[in-house]
Amino acid sequence: MFQHIPFHPEQASSIARSVDELHFVITGITLFFTVLIFSIILYFMLKYRRRSREDRPGNISGSVPLEIIWTVIPSLICIGLYIWASSQYFANANPPNGALEIFVTGKQWMWKVQHPEGQREINELHVPLGQPVKLTITSEDVIHDFFIPAFRVKKDAVPGRYTSLWFTATETGKFHLFCAQYCGAFHAGMEGWVIVLPRDEYEKWLNNGTAGETMEAEGQKLFEERGCAACHAGGSARGPSLQGVFGAPVRLANGGTATANEAYLREAILMPSSHPVAGYAAIMPAYQGQLTEDQLLDLIAYVRSLGNEGKAQP
Amino acid sequence: MSVVTTIVPEPHAPPAKNYLNVSYGWRSWLFTKDHKRIALLYLVSITFFFFVGGFFAVLMRIHLIDPQGALVEPETYNKLFTMHGIIMIFFFLIPSIPSVLGNFLVPMMIGARDLAFPRLNLLSWYIYIIGGTFTMYSVIHGGVDTGWTFYTPYSSTYANSQVVPAALGIFITGFSSILTGLNFIVSIHKMRAPGMTWFRMPLFLWSMYATSIIFILGTPVLAITLFLLFLERVFGVGIFTPALGGDPLLFQHLFWFYSHPAVYIMILPAMGVISEIIPCFARKRIFGYEAIAFSSLGIAVLSFLVWGHHMFVTGQSIYTGLVFSALSFLVAIPSAIKVFNWTATLYKGSISYDAPMLYALGFIGLFTMGGLTGLFLASLSTDVQLNGTYFIVAHFHYIMVGGAVMGYLGGMHYWWPKISGRLYPEPWARLAAAIIFFGFNLTFFPQFMLGYLGMPRRYAFYPAEFQFLNVMSSAGASILGVGYVIPLIYFAWSMRYGPVAGPNPWGATGLEWRTTSPPPQENFEETPVVTDEPYDYAKQEAGVV
Numbered sequence: 001m002f003q004h005i006p007f008h009p010e011q012a013s014s015i016a017r018s019v020d021e022l023h024f025v026i027t028g029i030t031l032f033f034t035v036l037i038f039s040i041i042l043y044f045m046l047k048y049r050r051r052s053r054e055d056r057p058g059n060i061s062g063s064v065p066l067e068i069i070w071t072v073i074p075s076l077i078c079i080g081l082y083i084w085a086s087s088q089y090f091a092n093a094n095p096p097n098g099a100l101e102i103f104v105t106g107k108q109w110m111w112k113v114q115h116p117e118g119q120r121e122i123n124e125l126h127v128p129l130g131q132p133v134k135l136t137i138t139s140e141d142v143i144h145d146f147f148i149p150a151f152r153v154k155k156d157a158v159p160g161r162y163t164s165l166w167f168t169a170t171e172t173g174k175f176h177l178f179c180a181q182y183c184g185a186f187h188a189g190m191e192g193w194v195i196v197l198p199r200d201e202y203e204k205w206l207n208n209g210t211a212g213e214t215m216e217a218e219g220q221k222l223f224e225e226r227g228c229a230a231c232h233a234g235g236s237a238r239g240p241s242l243q244g245v246f247g248a249p250v251r252l253a254n255g256g257t258a259t260a261n262e263a264y265l266r267e268a269i270l271m272p273s274s275h276p277v278a279g280y281a282a283i284m285p286a287y288q289g290q291l292t293e294d295q296l297l298d299l300i301a302y303v304r305s306l307g308n309e310g311k312a313q314p
Numbered sequence: 315m316s317v318v319t320t321i322v323p324e325p326h327a328p329p330a331k332n333y334l335n336v337s338y339g340w341r342s343w344l345f346t347k348d349h350k351r352i353a354l355l356y357l358v359s360i361t362f363f364f365f366v367g368g369f370f371a372v373l374m375r376i377h378l379i380d381p382q383g384a385l386v387e388p389e390t391y392n393k394l395f396t397m398h399g400i401i402m403i404f405f406f407l408i409p410s411i412p413s414v415l416g417n418f419l420v421p422m423m424i425g426a427r428d429l430a431f432p433r434l435n436l437l438s439w440y441i442y443i444i445g446g447t448f449t450m451y452s453v454i455h456g457g458v459d460t461g462w463t464f465y466t467p468y469s470s471t472y473a474n475s476q477v478v479p480a481a482l483g484i485f486i487t488g489f490s491s492i493l494t495g496l497n498f499i500v501s502i503h504k505m506r507a508p509g510m511t512w513f514r515m516p517l518f519l520w521s522m523y524a525t526s527i528i529f530i531l532g533t534p535v536l537a538i539t540l541f542l543l544f545l546e547r548v549f550g551v552g553i554f555t556p557a558l559g560g561d562p563l564l565f566q567h568l569f570w571f572y573s574h575p576a577v578y579i580m581i582l583p584a585m586g587v588i589s590e591i592i593p594c595f596a597r598k599r600i601f602g603y604e605a606i607a608f609s610s611l612g613i614a615v616l617s618f619l620v621w622g623h624h625m626f627v628t629g630q631s632i633y634t635g636l637v638f639s640a641l642s643f644l645v646a647i648p649s650a651i652k653v654f655n656w657t658a659t660l661y662k663g664s665i666s667y668d669a670p671m672l673y674a675l676g677f678i679g680l681f682t683m684g685g686l687t688g689l690f691l692a693s694l695s696t697d698v699q700l701n702g703t704y705f706i707v708a709h710f711h712y713i714m715v716g717g718a719v720m721g722y723l724g725g726m727h728y729w730w731p732k733i734s735g736r737l738y739p740e741p742w743a744r745l746a747a748a749i750i751f752f753g754f755n756l757t758f759f760p761q762f763m764l765g766y767l768g769m770p771r772r773y774a775f776y777p778a779e780f781q782f783l784n785v786m787s788s789a790g791a792s793i794l795g796v797g798y799v800i801p802l803i804y805f806a807w808s809m810r811y812g813p814v815a816g817p818n819p820w821g822a823t824g825l826e827w828r829t830t831s832p833p834p835q836e837n838f839e840e841t842p843v844v845t846d847e848p849y850d851y852a853k854q855e856a857g858v859v
Contacts, residue, residue, distance in 0.1 A: 008766075008767075009699075009766065009767045009768050015695075018695075019695050019696060019698075019699060022693065022695060023690065023696050023699070023766070026689050026690050026693065026696065029686065029689065030686040030687060030689065030690075033682065033686055034679070034682055034683055034686065037653060037657060037678065037679065037682045038679055040657050040660075041657060041660065041675055041679070044657075044660035044661060044663070044665065045660070045667070045675070048660060048661070048664060048665050049664075049665050049666070049667075050597070050664045050665055050666040051664075055597070055664035055855075056664075056855060056856075057596065057597045057598040057662055057663045057664040057851065057852070057855065058598060058661070058662030058663070059598070059599075059852045060598065060599070060601065060661065060662060061600075061601070061602075061603065062601055062602040062603065062604070062605070062655075063602075063658075066602075066654075067602055067605050067651070067655075070650065070651060070654040071650075071651055074646065074650040075647055078644075078647065078689075079643075081643070081689060081692075081693055082639060082640055082643050082692075082693070085639070085692075085694045085695045085696060086636055086693075086694055086695075088694070088695035089632065089635065089636075089694035089695045089698070090632060090636070092695070093632045108472070141467070141472060142465075142467055142468040142471075142472050143465060143467070143468065143562055145702055147702070147768070147770065149699065149767065149768025150768070152698060152699045153698065154627050154698050154699065154701060154702070155627055155629060156628045156629055158562060158563065158629060159467060159555075159556045159557075160556025160557075160561075160562070161629065163628075163629030176768060176777065178768065178770045179770070180701070180702035180703065181465070181702055182392075182460075182461045182465070182468070182771075183468060184392075184459070184468060184472060184473070185388055185389045185392065185459070186388055187388075187392070187772060187773065188388060188772075188773035188774045188775045189775070191777075288557070289557065
């Protein structure tokens, strides 16, 4: 138990080093002020200790310049930290273009991971070294939280929503994956490993025998089985064609527009009546409770594969 | 505050008639309208809850010695940390200083015979007990496993434990806070003794006033939130569960709108206590009275604007994150101002180190660390790593145990002679204060490191590499536990065997020290008149009293 005592988490992503720099600066500020306050108190405790009943303490009631100094200095430090931390956070808020997309679903008490190429894994996440990876995260039941300490990333898995995070792994190896939002009896067991592989090994892993159909193909199968094709395959007056819809603006019956992103499509499948599309009667049945989160992600992957050339149309 | 009084000779026995012996029998306690007796009813009740909550903490720390979990099943562990949190926060920390020391001292400090609404005051204790009964019912009938935060949809749809009675207990107890806050605000506005202007009030009253504002404005929101949770859990009304058309994050917004200010309900009263103790044992007036008074109000207002920093990783908009991060940094400033003013009060003082002062100095140190570690969490990019880990656990225990509990214990020692008429044994009290300080740091400092390394909170078992720091923490907890039992023993002992205290054993200023110990039922023989500033220790030292 005393052999491997880490005092510093591994730095295995492109942002880990810069987040740690800020962490260490704040640690320095904390240490400085803690030591300052402790030593002033200790110094005063010794120097001004009560020696006799004849002691006459100084008659001081305050000092406006001092109040100003110790209001302004902490304020400046806070402003500096705020700007530094926020710009880091802001710069890393959105993934770079061309990030590898992987889909994660939390479920009491496991993490299910789907790769668009068809690989599915549980409590493991294989990613390639040096390539930005974007995770789209949701939950089948309660709120979970996807946390990779070595990458300094964390995001809640919220039922009914898609959240996302991204990272670029900079070290190969195995890294802890935790659920960081309490989710019930075996919360502590909802953990696993992120496995970072060099590019070629990752390709090999993607193409090994156990891979199923791609998410797109699974989605297409569902699209036909669940009757979506009857109205949405194009050439039907009952529902809009989904050709090129992904990422494009959609005109809604209430006059507004929405962008057909993952969150919109999810809503549109589960509760179509919540925002009917302009020009079509609201006759689509709700799929709430009929599809698992994995199936929804497959369907969205299929819709996405239909291209987004539609963007050009006014 | 110099008040014309006669010189009281050295006491050898408590005053013949006082609030403790004015009447006997259980009726005289359970139907009392005397704020001092109600304070003692609260003292007994919150001490009970403190040791129940502490017992759960001890079981947790024993369990976590082994990475596989040494003691109980994961489901039971989840109930332990939930019940520890609910009991310590809602049934110990929130009522601690306001309902015990505040109840006892607010009327005495303003020179009044009682609070404005004595019957409401008694009612608030009964409400607290009824709420506590519901929560204890849920403990005995299997416990709750949602975490004290009751996050939805887990609490509303998925948990199979006693959520409803526990939440109902908290809902009910909230009304006791509201009544206490109402009583304090009205009393402070309307019942101050002649000459007691706002800026002649002791800072303890300012902090009670600020706390009361939060009680009144914040607690109803908690009540509404728990009521909505109840509607969804019992009647299936879709408010928080997405499958029913609800929004799970709405719960977090509502919950933290109360529960972040609640942190300041716990710490502001302790700050008030510290502001009384430090001038007394440094024998000089407090440094920057106005700065400390207004920073209390500033904290009370800002505390309502920072709830979003609990939700940085929920996927809320980055712009929301930016705003809440800025506001959270802002609330750090008034707290820093207080720390600097307390420290400056020591300058050129004549400092003695009785137990209340040891707690007060311990408070400044631990609160400083608790406050500064908040900077890691207000900063967006570092919070991502630390949110939901043991770092959070360590941070808020530095504030709530290192801050609020140290303040409460300091206050209990400081005013114990007034409450009981007896002195506690000083050497034991100093020893206990040192043990608590050491045990506390050994318990919670390793948790900062655990959190940074990535160990999530609320884990019933954990990867083996975290064992060393967990064992350290458990070792500290056993020391801390011993430290808390010692005062319980010597306070009980001193009630019968302690030396008689006399009206003012510390030579303190303040109206509560101008009457006998224990005070008579009506507090003062005649209404005191205030002619001077608080903390005029210079005059006190010169013997012009």
